[in-house]
Amino acid sequence: MEELFEFNPRSHGEFVEEQRCPCPDSELHATKFYEVECDFMDRKAKQFLNVARITLCVASVGLTLCSPVLGLLLAASTILAHAPNWGQDLTHSCLEVLYKCRLCEHEVHVTYEFMNPGETSNDCGRYSKTYKPTKLHGITTTAFEDIERVFHGMWTQYNLLYKNCKHWTNDLIGRLRSDALPPPLTAEDDDVNE
Known part of the structure; x- marks a missing residue:
């Protein structure tokens, strides 16, 4: 693994x-x-990590329903942290x-x-x-x-x-x-x- x-x-x-x-x-x-x-x-591991990145952003937005203030802060920070890499695949350059x-x-x-x-x-x-x-x-x-x-x-x-x-x-x-x-x-x- x-x-x-x-x-x-x-x-x-x-x-x-x-x-x-x-x-x-x-x-x-x-x-x-x-x-x-x-x-x-490994490409399968890379696909898993790409899905995990998207899931993390969606889940953090979902937390805004549970705790609007904390959830909103977490969602905003998660989305801002991942925003520069959204259009990019996980590759070596x-x-x-x-x-x-x-x-x-x-x-x-x-x-x-x-x-x-x-x-x-x-x-x-x-x-x-x-x-x-x-x-x-x-x-x-x-x-x-x-x-x-x-x-x-x-x-x-x-x-x-x-x-x-x-x-x-x-x-x-x-x-x-x-x-x-x-x-x-x-x-x-x-x-x-x-």
Whole structure:
């Protein structure tokens, strides 16, 4: 039963690892960007949770009949808490970037994602069992090193309703679309991170 509700997009989205060429990072440039969604739990469990979200909202509204003041406060807070996610399915969201090497012309996907509180990932590979990916346009940042710098500057706090993988992915895409990239790391910055 525990496996049904386990957060594991790598398994349910069928992540396929890819090998990167040994060429320097400076030779990789992005050619395509996709926003990707996949399941992060068993589909039957996900359907159950979607029904539970709706039931919770309806039940809290029903409590207004029992105790108008308390019921109304509970109903309003429940509905407001779930409102930002009503039109969304329970899926895992990430950014998939296809890079091409200028030296050897090898192509590799890198998937940028928010996995758990405090944990992000930029592994080589891609999800093979996804919902229809959205091809992104307007991203002018294409150098691997610049994208990595933006990725490493992303937040890692988690909140189910307001700071989840969908928000993280949208924020990453927004930062890559802006011209204001963070400055390159210096040797002194590298010493601080060790």
